[in-house]
Amino acid sequence: MTPAERRASGSLATIFAARMLGLFLVLPVFALEAARYPGGDDPAVVGLAMGIYGLTQGILQIPFGLASDRFGRKRVIVLGLLVFAIGSFIAAAAPTLGWLIAGRSLQGAGAVSAAVTALLADQTRDIVRTKAMAMVGASIGLMFALSLVAAPLLAARIGLPGLFVVTGLLALGCIAVVLWWTPPEPRQHANVPRGRLADVLRHPALLRLDVGVFVLHAVQLAMWVAVPALLVEAGLAKEAHWQVYLPAVLASFVIMGGLFPLERRGYLRAVFLGAIGVVLLVQAGLAVAAASPGIALLAVLLFLFFCGFNILEATQPSLASRLAPPQSRGAALGVYNTLQSLGFFVGGAVGGWLAKNVGWQGLFGACATLMLVWLAVAWPMRAPPARHSAEEVLADEAQAT
Numbered sequence: 001m002t003p004a005e006r007r008a009s010g011s012l013a014t015i016f017a018a019r020m021l022g023l024f025l026v027l028p029v030f031a032l033e034a035a036r037y038p039g040g041d042d043p044a045v046v047g048l049a050m051g052i053y054g055l056t057q058g059i060l061q062i063p064f065g066l067a068s069d070r071f072g073r074k075r076v077i078v079l080g081l082l083v084f085a086i087g088s089f090i091a092a093a094a095p096t097l098g099w100l101i102a103g104r105s106l107q108g109a110g111a112v113s114a115a116v117t118a119l120l121a122d123q124t125r126d127i128v129r130t131k132a133m134a135m136v137g138a139s140i141g142l143m144f145a146l147s148l149v150a151a152p153l154l155a156a157r158i159g160l161p162g163l164f165v166v167t168g169l170l171a172l173g174c175i176a177v178v179l180w181w182t183p184p185e186p187r188q189h190a191n192v193p194r195g196r197l198a199d200v201l202r203h204p205a206l207l208r209l210d211v212g213v214f215v216l217h218a219v220q221l222a223m224w225v226a227v228p229a230l231l232v233e234a235g236l237a238k239e240a241h242w243q244v245y246l247p248a249v250l251a252s253f254v255i256m257g258g259l260f261p262l263e264r265r266g267y268l269r270a271v272f273l274g275a276i277g278v279v280l281l282v283q284a285g286l287a288v289a290a291a292s293p294g295i296a297l298l299a300v301l302l303f304l305f306f307c308g309f310n311i312l313e314a315t316q317p318s319l320a321s322r323l324a325p326p327q328s329r330g331a332a333l334g335v336y337n338t339l340q341s342l343g344f345f346v347g348g349a350v351g352g353w354l355a356k357n358v359g360w361q362g363l364f365g366a367c368a369t370l371m372l373v374w375l376a377v378a379w380p381m382r383a384p385p386a387r388h389s390a391e392e393v394l395a396d397e398a399q400a401t
Contacts, residue, residue, distance in 0.1 A: 009131075009132040016139060017142065018173060021143035023053075023107075024146075024147035025150065029151045029152060030160070032228065032238060033155055037097045038096055051349045052349075053087075054221075054342060058340075058341035061113065062335055064112065064114055065333055074119070078175050078179070080109075081110060085169075087106030087107035088165070089165065090102060092168065114337040117336075117337070121324075121329055122329070133314050148242045149245075209319055212316060217343030217344050222354070222366075222367055230298060231293070231295070244299045252306035273375065276378060278304055278307060279371055280375060281304070285297075291361065316336075
């Protein structure tokens with residue numbers, strides 16, 4: 001990477017990490033802490049409160065992505081972070097689950113993922129973009145690991161409202177990163193009308209990735225409706241869940257790092273499909289483990305899940321940015337992040353409904369079925385050729401405009 005690419009990757013990974021830390025701090029304790037609110041004994045309502053931010057985020061990702069193509073990435077990112085912070089503070093002050101759902105909805109309205117990912121794609125070459133996206137993915141994974149350790153401890157001291165205050169403050173800190181650390185966006189992406197949304201919606205390879213990111217994040221959030229309860233049932237107190245989560249996440253990073261050379265050797269498709277298969281097997285394994293959960297088996301399954309999840313989380317946005325027409329990159333990543341956000345919503349809402357009506361085994365069986373559908377959809381994929389130099393990128397973009 002060039003110094004400018006390292007600065008862009010580091011600053012934007014920090015924005016993702018800080019924002020996701022705020023969300024992840026809530027996730028491991030949400031289902032347990034929400035039980036203290038009136039109506040918190042209904043898993044379906046709690047699941048809705050967990051996933052509702054994904055619905056509003058899904059509605060606004062495409063408009064935010066298109067706006068970033070037209071008005072500039074940084075303006076859109078700052079606006080979205082402000083909205084996210086306001087939603088966090090409303091959730092912190094919520095006296096009921098209804099107000100909590102309203103705050104989570106406004107959090108989701110700060111839909112900056114497409115604009116941040118598009119800005120990172122603007123500032124990196126194809127040959128290093130997967131590495132840049134992996135920095136983002138690794139930072140998100142590290143924040144997830146940190147949240148698994150910190151969330152139970154913080155929740156015991158400051159409660160769920162305090163966690164939302166921390167979330168809002170982190171969002172405000174991200175604004176400072178955007179304004180004073182992130183490199184200026186490329187001139188050709190500021191205040192210039194961009195390509196059409198229809199070009200993105202007719203692109204078969206991009207549509208396969210959109211299906212994939214929906215499934216991956218629906219499965220991820222649906223899992224977390226059940227996994228904390230399974231660990232408690234296996235005999236592990238909720239304050240000690242980090243003892244399973246943290247080693248699983250950190251060990252998965254080692255595996256992910258060892259797979260990067262395979263992309264340069266032409267094995268991206270095999271790694272990608274293999275990661276989908278691993279997550280599929282994990283869901284089947286959890287369906288079996290739910291009948292009689294044991295800590296050792298759950299730890300192994302979570303390690304395998306994070307291996308597959310981290311690989312997919314790094315490669316999918318990289319592939320989306322490389323496949324997208326350069327003049328419509330914000331729109332393409334807006335659609336991609338819309339499906340990601342809708343996956344969060346469906347995973348939380350439907351996962352809670354399944355847990356209530358068909359139990360843990362039925363929930364994980366549905367997740368395994370979704371993963372199998374994704375594997376079939378992704379099977380025809382082909383890795384796009386990489387452009388190795390900045391001159392090739394600029395030439396392609398000049399020809400497109």
